[in-house]
Amino acid sequence: MRIILLGPPGAGKGTQAKSMSESLGIVHISSGDLLRDHQARGTELGNTAHSYMQQGLLVPDELIIGMIEERIQLPDAKNGYVLDGFPRTVEQAKALEEALEKQGETIDRVANISVSEEELILRLGxxxxxxxxxxPYHEVNSVPRKHGVCDDCGGELYQREDDVPEAVSHRIKVFAEQTTPLIRYYTEKGNLVEVDGEGRIEEVRESLLSAVA
Ligand SMILES: [Zn+2]
Known part of the structure; x- marks a missing residue:
């Protein structure tokens, strides 16, 4: 079973991918984790990616694609995998397809976790x-006992630059612009399934499992 999991920031994609991989007995391949792992091991790929990031540049597609291609060929991926964070663009999707074709394989399902913009702003903001x-704390879901102070260590709580409401709106907009073509691409291929991401983690998990079954 080869699955791609799509969803906006704040949809709980990482959590769901991990839990899906456990339920289905396949590996969870997160492009972010993979990149960090390459950097930590100091591989050629990791070092090259690092030099781009140090200059504030995006890591080029070829590097990410190379990294994923290598990962999906490892023995533990033979049973299948859930891809999380890749592909992000139609170009990456096509490259993945070509790499799979060489081995006579295809992607079985692409599941898109959808969450409304209002809900994402609430979650991320x-x-x-x-x-x-x-x-981590949350104004609605996990409020500290004392405002602005960590329950565990008494440290000061702060909002990451990325998590202030204006930045959140911008992130969601950029994400939508990038992924609309990708969603269209997989819809045309006929293997996209939409999953409502607004319920509890457990509910979303069940919907995802039945959507890919
Ligand atoms: Zn703390």
Whole structure:
């Protein structure tokens, strides 16, 4: 079973991908984790990616594609995988398809977790983090006992630049612009399934599992 999981920032994609991989007995391949792993191991790929990021540049497609191609050929991926964070563009989707074709394989399902913009702003715009121990809090879902102070270590809570409401709106807009063509691409291929991402984590998990079954 080869699955691609799509969804906007704040949709809980990482959590769902991990839980899906456990339920289905396949590997969870997160492009972000993979990139961090390459950097930590100091591979050629990791070092090259790092030099781009240090200059504030986007890591080029070829590097990301190369990294994913290598990963999906490892023995533990033979049973299948959930791709999380890749592909992000139609170009990446086509490159993935070509790589799979060489091995006579295809993607079985592309699941898109959809969450309304209002809900995403609420989820992402309410995030606060402890400056000392990095524990995450949320204005609605996980409020600290004392306003602005970490329950565990007494550290000061702050909002990441990315998580202030204006930045959140912008992130959602950019994401929608990037992924609309990708969603259209997979819809035309006929393997896209939409999953409502607004319920509880458990509910979304069940919907995802039945959507890809
Ligand atoms: Zn703390």
């Amino acid at each position: 309410g995030r606060w983090i402890c400056r000392q121990c990095q524990k």
